[in-house]
């Protein structure tokens with residue numbers, strides 16, 4: 041062959057996925073209306089929970105070890121971090137498979153999973169720059185929210201939330217791949233969102249649940265998305281507990297990524313490029 | 317060894333049979349029946365480096381399915397498929413660096429960003445050194461007149477403009493093989509012509525092997541030396557275009573424009589040919605002779621006619637490539 045090939049280097053590899061991140065960022069910029077609606081939706085959610093918990097705390101000062109201020113902080117910070125870790129790679133993947141556009145990714149020298157992750161990170165980046173700040177400002181003005189337990193806790197909270205992004209992406213990617221088996225998976229995606237909201241502890245702290253349920257959810261990746269980072273923020277984890285939580289998150293990052301790769305291997309055999 | 321080797325390649329799609337009505341839906345939940353569609357049926361061919369091959373067939377023949385397997389995005393049900401010593405679907409990552417792909421129905425460019433940005437992105441994805449990238453881009457830019465398009469987002473381009481950009485996108489990383497699935501679908505004559513000339517040029521000058529599907533047979537005739545025809549997943553013909561002509565019994569005709577009014581019956585009596593030949597009077601001055609290419613050659617007929625009458629002009633009608641291919645599609649040998 042006359043042609044010269046160019047070897048991959050790590051840095052070039054990184055740049056490649058960085059580009060996918062950038063594109064996703066720009067895509068988000070294009071949807072200004074849904075951006076505004078998104079900000080308002082988040083604030084409504086936090087408000088609803090605020091009034092709900094306020095009513096709940098009418099009779100007792102603390103419930104299951106949380107006082108009202110902690111609870112409000114839990115909810116607000118929960119939604120603020122959700123505004124960061126959320127992404128739509130599952131939906132995008134489904135649409136790509138349905139339309140057959142996935143072919144256009146497969147003809148390029150890219151790792152499909154890393155590409156999807158990069159897209160997810162691009163969306164997160166967009167949010168941290170433009171979406172999360174207004175939510176932080178409005179919610180802190182409206183509700184009594186405490187700061188992080190300590191600077192150390194703040195640091196680990198940020199690290200932990202970043203790991204949430206990866207775990208969330210790992211789950212989203214794997215679920216999105218199911219569209220290769222079932223052409224319509226909107227039902228699955230809907231229940232996935234409900235399950236993540238519940239089992240991640242976003243709606244109700246997981247230690248409010250019966251013991252058996254807590255034990256059950258401790259074995260699942262979802263609690264690592266919201267419950268663990270929030271416990272760190274509130275200062276409910278220290279020392280070895282903190283190290284354990286972060287290590288557990290790391291473990292889930294790796295496991296969800298590996299499962300994603302495995303499912304992709306199986307899917308590849310099934311994938312039918314629609315159209316043409 | 318050939319660049320592309322395909323041996324007993326098969327692709328079977330399983331289509332889930334949906335039963336109608338509520339009862340059917342319930343039955344479907346438990347018991348699923350499948351229809352099997354053999355889109356590619358035991359095909360074999362090999363293509364050498366530098367060839368420009370037309371891959372044609374009627375709708376649903378299995379062309380796109382073949383191209384999808386050749387480009388590594390669809391896994392064959394069975395059979396052997398090797399391109400450039402790689403197995404496309406197994407070594408997809410490595411393989412994609414060596415091929416360029418254009419699906420006329422879609423774009424590999426990013427919808428919302430200017431074309432030039434998409435190109436820059438591709439440079440990073442394929443890790444093309446800057447100087448290579450720039451020299452190739454400036455060359456293609458001139459050949460396809462892309463300059464006015466580069467700063468426009470893809471969604472604002474016309475079909476023909478987009479296709480030209482997609483074509484360049486598929487070539488930036490200097491592939492050995494270019495796969496094109498209906499690259500001129502929906503294009504006007506000028507658009508088709510410019511793509512045709514471009515393909516000819518890159519095939520000749522850069523030695524890029526090209527496999528192209530199309531429904532435009534004129535294009536095939538002008539561009540490809542070799543033709544593979546497929547229908548119902550099976551190869552019907554594989555060879556050069558002239559060979560295709562001689563392969564079939566075809567009706568040709570010669571029309572003579574005469575100087576004087578002629579006596580048709582008399583002439584018919586005098587002109588006696590072997591084989592299947594019919595004479596036809598078109599009008600006072602025109603005589604048409606229909607014959608098949610098996611029995612006679614035109615020179616013989618002309619020679620005989622000139623002996624009998626004075627001729628002003630002669631027109632020989634060749635069967636069009638459409639006619640021949642139409643014959644292949646409809647399965648008639650004669």
Ligand SMILES: Nc1ncnc2c1ncn2[C@@H]1O[C@H](COP(=O)(O)OP(=O)(O)OP(=O)(O)O)[C@@H](O)[C@H]1O
Pocket residue numbers: 312313314315316329330331353354355373374375376377378379380381382
């Ligand atoms: N994803 C799919 N699932 C099931 N059957 C399919 C699928 N894709 C193609 N087929 C079937 O396989 C056969 C070949 O299709 P293919 O797209 O390869 O045809 P084609 O030669 O490209 O036709 P056209 O000229 O219309 O583009 C058709 O009968 C089609 O219905």
Ligand SMILES: [Mg+2]
Pocket residue numbers: 316379380381497
């Ligand atoms: Mg097709």
